[in-house]
Amino acid sequence: MTLAAGFLRGATSRLLPVSVPLRFFALAVLSQLGLWLTVFIYAEALTAFRGGLSPALGALHILTVGMLASTVIGASLQILPVATGKALPAVWPARLIFWLLLAGLGGFLGGVLGFRLLLFMAGGAALGLALLLFAMLIAANLWRPGAQRVAAAYAGAGLMALLATAALGVALALDFELGWIPSHARTALAHLVLGGYGFMGLTALGFSHVLVPMFALSKAPAARPAYLALAVALAGIVSGVAGALVDSTALLVAAAACGLVAVAVHLRLMRHSLQTGMRKRLGLSFVLVRGAWVALPLSLLTGGLVAVGWAGQRAGLLFGILLFGGWLQSFVTGTLQRILPMLVSMHMVAARKRKTWLEPHADRLLLVHAVAHGLALAALLIAALTGWSGAARAAGLVGSLGALAFVAFSADTAAGLLQNPPREG
Amino acid sequence: MSERRWQAADGLHLDVRGLPCPEPMVEILGAIDRGDAGQAFIVHIDQEPLMLYPKLEERGWTHELLGSAGSGAGVRLSLRYSGV
Numbered sequence: 384m385t386l387a388a389g390f391l392r393g394a395t396s397r398l399l400p401v402s403v404p405l406r407f408f409a410l411a412v413l414s415q416l417g418l419w420l421t422v423f424i425y426a427e428a429l430t431a432f433r434g435g436l437s438p439a440l441g442a443l444h445i446l447t448v449g450m451l452a453s454t455v456i457g458a459s460l461q462i463l464p465v466a467t468g469k470a471l472p473a474v475w476p477a478r479l480i481f482w483l484l485l486a487g488l489g490g491f492l493g494g495v496l497g498f499r500l501l502l503f504m505a506g507g508a509a510l511g512l513a514l515l516l517f518a519m520l521i522a523a524n525l526w527r528p529g530a531q532r533v534a535a536a537y538a539g540a541g542l543m544a545l546l547a548t549a550a551l552g553v554a555l556a557l558d559f560e561l562g563w564i565p566s567h568a569r570t571a572l573a574h575l576v577l578g579g580y581g582f583m584g585l586t587a588l589g590f591s592h593v594l595v596p597m598f599a600l601s602k603a604p605a606a607r608p609a610y611l612a613l614a615v616a617l618a619g620i621v622s623g624v625a626g627a628l629v630d631s632t633a634l635l636v637a638a639a640a641c642g643l644v645a646v647a648v649h650l651r652l653m654r655h656s657l658q659t660g661m662r663k664r665l666g667l668s669f670v671l672v673r674g675a676w677v678a679l680p681l682s683l684l685t686g687g688l689v690a691v692g693w694a695g696q697r698a699g700l701l702f703g704i705l706l707f708g709g710w711l712q713s714f715v716t717g718t719l720q721r722i723l724p725m726l727v728s729m730h731m732v733a734a735r736k737r738k739t740w741l742e743p744h745a746d747r748l749l750l751v752h753a754v755a756h757g758l759a760l761a762a763l764l765i766a767a768l769t770g771w772s773g774a775a776r777a778a779g780l781v782g783s784l785g786a787l788a789f790v791a792f793s794a795d796t797a798a799g800l801l802q803n804p805p806r807e808g
Numbered sequence: 809m810s811e812r813r814w815q816a817a818d819g820l821h822l823d824v825r826g827l828p829c830p831e832p833m834v835e836i837l838g839a840i841d842r843g844d845a846g847q848a849f850i851v852h853i854d855q856e857p858l859m860l861y862p863k864l865e866e867r868g869w870t871h872e873l874l875g876s877a878g879s880g881a882g883v884r885l886s887l888r889y890s891g892v
Contacts, residue, residue, distance in 0.1 A: 398858075531828055597830040597859070600837060661837060729858045 399461055401730045401800060403477050407457025408723060410485065412793045414449025415716070416786035418442055419759065423779025426772040432700065436503065436559060441495035446707055447578060448510060449488050454715045455586050456480060456517050458722060459538065462593065463524050463531075476520045483513035491556075500559055507556030511549040518542045533609045537589020540617055544581025547624075548574060572627035579706045580642065581620045584679075587714050588616070588649055595653055598668075598721055599660025604652035612652070616645035632690050639687030646680050667749050671717030671756065678709025700767035708760050716756065716789065720749055723796045730800065748792040755785025820849040825882045833860045836887070840867055848888040850874070856883050 422429060425438035432439035460477050464470050471477065487509030494503020522542060525535045551574040558564040596603050619641025626634030653676070657665075682705035688694035689702050759782030766775035812823045812835075822839055824832035832853050837860075839845040856873065864871055868891050874884040 533828075593829055596834070600830070600834050602831055602834060603828045661834065661841065725859065728862055732858045732861050 398729060399464070399471065399474060399477065401726070403474060403481075404457040404461040404726060405797060405800075406481050407453045407460070408719065408726075408793065409797075410481070411450045411453040411457070411715070411719065412786075412790050414445050414453065414488075415712070416783060416790055417449060418445045419779050419782030419786050421445060421779070422763070423776055423783060426766070426775035426779060430700075430766050430770050430772045430775050436495055436498060436500075438496060441492050443703070443707065444488070444491055444495075446712060447583070448484070448491070451583050451707075451711050451715055452514070453484065454719055455541075455583060456484070458590065458718075459517075459521050459586070461726060462590070462722075463521060463535075463538070469524055471520065471524065476516055480513050480517050480520070483509050483516065487511075487513055504556045504560060507553055511553040514545055514549040518545055531593065533592045533603070533606050533613075534589045536610065537585050537592070537613055540613060541582050541584075541586035541589065544577050544585060544620065548578040548582050551577065566630070569627050569630055573624045575703075575706075576620060576623040576627055576638070579711065580616070580623065583711055585613070585616065585620075587711065588612070590718070591649070591653060594718055594722075595672075596656050596660070598662070598665060599657050600662045601656045601660035604656055608648050608652055612645045612648035615641050615648070619645060626690070632692075635690035636687050639683045639690065642683040642686075643680055646683065650676055650680075667746070667753050668717045668720045671713045671720075671753055674757070675710050675714035675717060678705050678713060682706040682710055697768055697770060701764060704760065704763050704767055708763060713756065713760075716752065720752075720789075720792065723793055727796055727799050748788040748795070751788035752785040752792065755781050755788065759785060816850075818850065820845060821852065822849055823852040825852055825854050830859075833857060833863065836860060837863055837867075840864075840869060840887075845887070848886070851885045851887060852882055853885060854882040857885075 421438060421442040425442065428438045429442060460471065487506045490502050490506025490509060492506070494500060494506055521538070525539050525542075551570060554564060555567065555570055555574060558567055558570075564570050592604055592609060595601075619638045622634050622641060623638030625631070626636075626638055657669075682702060685694060685698060685702045685705055689698045694701070759778040762774045762778035762781065766772065766778060814821050822836065822845070824835045827835065836851055836857075839849070861871060864887065868889060870888050870890045872886040872888075874886055
């Protein structure tokens with residue numbers, strides 16, 4: 384073996400077998416379709432949602448676990464080892480996480496949609512186990528000193544929030560049978576804050592410090608304001624969770640205010656990255672990312688107004704749609720349409736196949752998805768504000784068409800691997 | 809010449825080790841796009857930059873992996889303009 388080949392093997396060993404991250408991304412892409420189909424089928428139940436075991440709870444977890452968490456896990460398992468230069472200790476835990484996640488989501492949804500409590504609780508427990516295993520697997524990678532400290536700090540904070548989210552989630556699932564939680568609704572709100580702004584939100588913000596400069600070809604954002612934003616965001620999340628658990632309006636408002644400050648600092652850093660980047664035209668993906676950046680502060684503002692009771696009875700749904708659909712789903716689809724081609728390129732380059740692409744292609748499919756995503760969210764917001772289930776059904780239909788286009792785009796991108804399959808390690 | 813850039817008998821060297829991702833790629837592409845790199849240069853980098861290669865190809869540059877300067881010293885790449 385030549386010296387160069389030895390180094391090459393070392394560098395590429397940080398790349399997981401491509402089937403590992405791809406299965407998480409496939410689950411995410413298909414979950415988006417499942418989400419909108421659920422919205423279409425259960426439009427009445429969704430607009431009437433006031434908590435409890437209902438299709439709305441199922442739709443929310445198809446989005447949060449099936450799409451968002453799955454993307455975060457797939458991206459973390461692939462990007463962190465490459466970014467930190469430290470390979471995962473083994474590949475089998477990543478595969479186990481996927482199967483636990485899939486089985487857990489299946490059980491959870493089967494339980495929710497079929498009103499089968501035991502299945503629901505078993506699914507919740509499997510999801511908790513999958514997320515715990517993921518946290519353990521990725522934590523060791525983050526402990527490495529050196530490069531990517533900002534992203535690692537955000538991901539580490541996100542992992543802590545993940546553990547708390549999973550623990551509260553399992554407790555909430557068991558509460559349907561045991562009735563051991565004093566206030567299910569308040570605990571559910573704490574679970575929502577930890578999952579939405581904590582695990583998924585902090586991880587999304589942290590990855591932005593790597594991905595946005597990478598897409599725009601700019602220098603990494605300044606570390607000090609990034610740490611400041613993280614500290615303020617953490618204070619907001621702690622305040623929000625405490626406010627939810629003890630039913631304190633003041634703490635919830637303080638949480639929203641902290642969140643707005645953290646977002647302002649973060650968006651300023653992102654704007655600087657985009658303005659100083661070598662690449663100015665970032666395409667449709669950044670239309671979605673910019674939309675997500677608008678929805679994030681709007682969700683915090685709406686959350687604050689809901690806490691003080693100034694937003695009306697239906698604003699709770701509005702808050703949820705802005706947080707999970709507007710911010711997280713838009714951000715994830717915007718970045719995923721760039722990560723997927725990048726992932727395929729990395730594996731084909733590593734396998735010394737022909738030159739590949741880093742940019743998303745199949746533009747028409749992505750345009751259909753972006754337009755449908757925007758229209759579906761707008762219709763869902765109308766449904767939330769008016770309680771009109773017809774708008775929710777239209778959202779489900781249009782969203783499903785967009786999600787189908789995204790499935791086609793993803794399949795088209797992955798087809799590059801099928802034509803030139805890299806060796807699986 | 810800065811600490812990260814020096815001229816040697818075998819040509820211009822650019823050291824991007826220790827920079828956070830994606831700055832190594834930004835520094836290398838910046839040197840090419842500004843014309844600082846001339847027709848060829850050698851890059852010292854922490855790990856093989858898989859995401860850089862398609863960007864090099866877009867600009868008509870080829871790469872060759874040279875190996876390492878020593879244990880823990882990362883990877884050396886020879887980059888050369890071959891025409892678009």
